[in-house]
Amino acid sequence: MRLSLATEPAHHHRPNEDFVGVASDAVVLLDGAGIPAGMESGCSHGVAWYARTLGSTLLTTVTQSAAPLAELLAESIKAVASLHDFTCDLSHAGSPSATVAMLRRSGGGLEWLVLADSVIVLDTGTAEPTVVCDDRLERIGARHRAEVDGLRSGSAEHAEALRRYIGIMRGHRNRDGGFWVASVDPLAAEHALTGSLPSDQVRAAALLSDGASRLVDLFGLATWRQLLDLLEESGPEGLISRVREAEHGDPDGSRWPRGKALDDATAALWRFS
Template sequence: MRLSLATEPAYANRPNEDFIGTTSDAVVLLDGAGTPAGLKTGCSHGVAWYAHTLGSTLLAAVTQSSGALTEILAESIKNVASLHDFTCDLVHAGSPSATVSMVRRTGDVLEWLVLADSAVVLDTDTAEPTVICDDRVNQIGSRYRALMDSLPGGSPEHAEAFRGYVETLRDHRNRDGGFWVASVDPLAAEQALTGAVPVDQVRAVALLSDGATRLVDRFALVSWRQLLDILDQDGPDELICRVRQAEHSDPNSSRWPRGKVHDDATAALWKFP
């Protein structure tokens, strides 16, 4: 395995709600769904705790089990829920949640799983990379973000609109016709996007939180191919640096409307000989 990775919180004085971990044959990335100030979650532990606990549970499970990735995810969600079901209100609409991306090499096959909007990008023999991202949350969110996107990022008005946006999305979370994330219901794992490809057809695979993919899918400053080139030639730290440069160039979210001016960003590149 030749793996490079980097992760950085949105702000130095706040916890990183992303998780990245590796074994000799797997990479696991989670992006905790941040809760705006003023919204309750029913959980005393917080989003960072949830993402890091589920991430480490998944990493241990994917090492110990040869079962399907969806089964591993479902069991891990169940196990983490059992850690705080007596202390927290797990039926609360805002219970901590996270995206999940996993890649595992089993023999000559590379398997992947994506739940919600963190991305797996396969650099294969084709001209363009294969991008796997579950964008149902963005499809739902596009219906409700007009007010938030019309307001200056960082302003009290924008913060209030962002809270309303997140609260509205909670009504669509983990239900038919909505979007699916890892939280307290193991059945969410069945909604993940999954697939496999022969390892000899893959030059590299990238795992990215949406704080890292925004250089492509929100800022449109590079293509997916160019993003892979940055990871390969300059490393994940450079990719995150470019994301930060773009964010700082637009402090009021006027050029690129977004809920978070800055976001936790995580990127990993697994290269194959």
């Protein structure tokens, strides 16, 4: 088994709100949902703290229990909520949240879990890899993004439209018919995408925050197969470098409308053969 990873904040003067951690037979990746300036969250700790705390809790739990990944996620969400229940307003609609992607090798199987818009890509040796992606956030967001996408990134108008958009999306978070993400309610774990394959059928697996997967699913500059090839040839650092090149080439979002001109980016590649 060989595992390589890289993570890079969008801006080096701001905290990285992604988390990635590795154990002997597991990888955990989280992408904290950033909160624009001027919006409240009800939490004094912040998104980076939440991603790090939930990520490290998950990594510890997954090494100590053979329970299903969704059950471990629910337990971890509950445990982290208890850490700031008496200091923060956990009923606030903007309580810190994070996407979750997990892989665990157990016995002869490889198990996965994905909640919200982080991505797992499994190289099974076929022409097209298996892509595990929870698109509920994207589908809900597409209904409300027109104003944000029509404005230049970095402008005051774009920032204000983004705040309105996030306010609308908070009304769809962790509700039936909406999208699900790790936050304060353990019930969200029941809505994660889960599955497994015999581990001898998987050559390699990639875990990606949406800041890294955007090379494919937002920019359209590579296929998933080409992304896996890039990871094999240049490593996670090479993938993030390609993403940064595209972002800097379109700083105002005129080619690729998006909420964040640059995003925290994290990638892990787990090779099995």
